[in-house]
Amino acid sequence: MTENTFPVYKVDAIVTFFRTEVLTGQEAKHFTKNDLAPSPKPDAVQRLYMRILQLLYRFKPECHYMVSGYTVFHPVCLFCSRRQFLRMCYVYDFSLNDLLAPKVKRTVTILSGIMNYLHFRKQRLDMTMGHQERFREDMDKLQAYSRGTKDAQKKMDKLTTIPPEQQAEARELDSALSDLQTNTMHQYQEVNAINENIAEWKTEMAEKSQKLTQLKVDVATLKENIGKLKSQIVESPEEMKIQMEKMKENVKNIKLAIETADERLVGLQSNVQGVTHSEADIQLIFKLLQDLQSSMNKTQQHQEEAQALVCVYEAQQKELKNHSVEEGQLKRSLGMKMDKESKQHMRRQKKKEIKDQYIEDVLGQCDNVHQKREQIADQIQERDRDSQHLRSQMTNLRDTCSQETEKAQDLFDRLLAALDHFHKRIQNHVVEGNNDIVKMTANF
Known part of the structure; x- marks a missing residue:
């Protein structure tokens, strides 16, 4: 005790500590400095020592009162268990006098060592609880990340894979899309060719309309000139005829040109109507292409979402790897702790098995005693029953005997009366015989 590896506390600190941390209820209230x-x-x-062992090793108070093979009474049992415990508190010279006749200095140093060990135990328990809480949080995060990755993988599979029910439709849609693309390309080419032809026709129509307007202007100017010339010039009838014929030829040529232009206009109008029909078809195709474009945009958005999910999945995989590394470290530390705990558990288990074996032996002896007691109790009950039966028989016999005695008493009384009467008669006969004898003797 001269060289301690732990601080020696004051009595007040020791009393307050054990009242708050170890003792409970009335024991904490009644435990004072005077103890x-x-x-x-x-x-x-x-x-106090019993309560410390009960707190640390879950010893029940009755375990200290069970008599083992090497103990005789309760303090010796408590001393054996305390000596094994105080070695962990760096108190190696614990003796039986510290229980039977404790001294102040010795008890204070022993309780200081126990107090230091309890402080150390509390700190380690807090640290292990913190490690366990962090491990639980990491496990929850890992489970959440794994669930998220599984959900993302399922979504990616749903987005990338086509169900077998819709594969035929998807193939048909792919073939229809390819056909529509080829048809739209051909129709785009045809539409471009038609637009080029329409542009050429429009240019030709514009040129011809310009020519017609120019011809109309020329005709109007010619008519004006003819009217002016008619008013100004008086020509010969032959020249008038020649000019009139020329004018008629010019008018015929103009009419023919107008008819040809009208025919071309009708053809152009029919072409324009065909172009309008083709434009309606093109608009339908354009709507279909817009729908295809929207579907392609949607698929592109789905692909972008899938890529984002892949990025999230990769990030979560990295986090999962980090967490798996941390989990491995925690598992190693837990394995070390579990090994230590398993070794301690094995030691405790051996001690417990020894104690259980001893308890079983004691309980077996108690059971044997109880069985013997029950057998003796059964024998006592049988004897009580026999005694009760004998008592009932005795009472019956007593009743019968009393009845027989009463009858015998009556007979005895009668016999006595008869005997008395008979004795009286005998006496009378004897007296009479004696008298007769006397008389006979007197006569003889």
């Missing part, structure tokens, strides 16, 4: 100083009370010290 330790100036003269420690053995009962209080033994009770």
Whole structure:
């Protein structure tokens, strides 16, 4: 005790610590400084040691009162268990006098070592609880990430894979899309060719309309000139005829040109109507192409979402790897702790098996005693039954005997009366015989 590896606390600190951390209820209220100083009370010290063992090793109070093969009474059992425990508190010279006749300095140093060990145990428990909470949080995060990755993988599979029910439709749609693309390309080419032809025809129509307007202007100017010339010039009838014929030829040529232009206009109008019909078809195709474009945009959006999900999946995979590394470290630390705990558990299990074996032996002896007691109780009950039966028989016999005695008493009384009467008669006969004898003797 001269060289301690732990601080020695004051009595007040020790009392407050054990009242708050170890003792409960009425024991904490009644435990005071007077139980330790100036003269420690053995009962209080033994009770405190019992409660410390109960707190640390879950020993029940009755375990300290069970008599083993090497103990004789309760303090010796408590001393054996305390000596094994105090080695962990760096107290190696614990003796039986510290229980039976404790001293102030010794008890204070022993309780200081126990107090230091309990502080250390509390800190380690807090650290292990913190590690367990962080491990639980990491496991929850890992489970959440794994669920998220599984959901993302399922979404990606749903987006990328086509169900077998819709594969035929998808193939048909792909073939229809390819056919529509080829048809639209051909129709675009045809429409471009038609637009070029329409542009050429429009240019020709514009040129011809310009020529017609120019011809109309020329005709109008010619008519004006003819009217002016008619008013100004008086020509010969032959020249007038020649000019009139020329004018008629010019008018015929103009009419023919107008008719040809009208025919061309009708053809152009029919071509324009065909172009309008083709434009309606092109608009329908354009709508279909817009629908295809929207569907392609949607598929592109789905692909972008799938790529984003892939990025998220990769990030979550990295986090999962980090968490798996942390989990491996935690598992290693837990494995170390579990190994230590398993070793301690094995030791405790061996001690527990020894104690259980001893308890089973004691319980077996108790069971044997109980069985013998039950057998003796059964024998006692049988004997009680026999005695009760005998008592009932005795009562019956007593009743019959009383009845027989009454009858015998009556007979005895009668016999006595008869005997008395007979004796009286005998006496009378004897007296009479004696008298007769006397008389006979007198006569003889």
